[in-house]
Amino acid sequence: MNLRAIITSRIGALFATVFILQVSVVPHFRLGGYVIDLPLILVVLVGLHLTPQNGSLTGFMVGLMIDLALETPFGMTALTFTLIGFAAGSAAPHVAERNVVTRALTVALLGATATALFAGFGVLIGLEYVSRRELGDIALVTAVAAIPVATLLSPIVRWSLALRSPLITSDR
């Protein structure tokens, strides 16, 4: 098995595990009444080690998987995760090899942005899922949760991507 296949299977397994946790365990441990979006945090965290191209592709694939389990229009999570994966990939050269705190803060910022993006797309197609106050709360919860989650998941992500050397700049 070559390195590319190993990385793909590790990343696939990581996202599958997070997906199972998201549908089974995470909803029972809400923060301030809101659900922590683990797949979103992971998409950003992985995206921070990829190129924008691969970041967006990863976001799209994971988004489709999540969309299957949700009642919101199919493709909305994929659209949000695609854009946020691209943004994470674009931020990668500046952030990926910085200290854990900088990475975690970037994940928090992008996570909160993704929350607003999703709600914005909803409004565009006439579906106002949350009020402005709730949106602020959700973004805050996502950002706050992203910091410890990103710190904990960071070593696993690095192992999954077989990151011995710094940044992956070539396309996989």
Place this chain on the structure above:
Amino acid sequence: MVLRRSTTRRSRSSRFRLALLVLTSIVLITLDVRTEGGAIDTARSAVLDALGPLRSNSTRIFEPVGGAWEAVTSYDDLEAQNALLRAKIAELQNSVLEVGEIERERKSLLALLGARDRVAQVGRRTARVIDAPISNYQRTLELDKGSRDGIAIGMPVETGAGVIGRISNVSITRSQVELLTDPNFDVGVRMVRSGDDGIASGRGHNRELEVSFIELDTVVIPGETVVSSGFQGSTFPEGLLIGTVVDVVPNAVQGTQRITIHPAADLDRLRWVQVLLFYPDAPEPVIVDRLPEDEITEIESEGSAP
């Protein structure tokens, strides 16, 4: 120079791929919003079935732990909610007698009119709520009963207090409920005092419903009860309790009133609900203003007389 060209090409390529993925997502969203019962719904039903046992078991395991976690993280909210519930109980105790009186009056009126109390005859299926939304934007509830229990899309769902929503998706073993506060939710309603009909629409989580198409000259007062109107073809039978009026704002330009109603049922922390096995197309005539049997016989005998 060569490096810069290569970087520009890669940047263009990544933007092109981003545009392609965005376009694909938009096409998928459009397909899902515009079509019903397609491949996407089938795939979602399959996923709902596949995840069903996992979600049920995890709810059984993690619900008590999650409850303790919630008590720690939302202690202030719970305290406030407790006080609110105590006040509500006191309020409800006062209105129980009143409701009993209204119910007796309603039954006697129905008997007088010869109309059949259709709601009471509708079969019900009790289902457990898997109260674990995967996303903060998911305003649906998941139930542990599906099509093999007779549940179908569109069926009303209620608690003892009133309607909470309708079935929006169903698989063999699971179903999902679209709450009446959902922005997609619309139902025909009737103002109990005036008998005027309108359409109640959801406006989002934790927000009141809005009733439109009630004319300006209709007298609507806060506290008035609103029930489903059961228009022909509606997936809701007539007379289901939807909520009570909290605000009335006249709109002289449109010649209507904007009425805000508060749902009768508490949509938070639902554990058990009832799905009404109501089939709007079932041949079950509602007879209103039926003449008494002896009068019908009299008319028939008069008609047949030479």
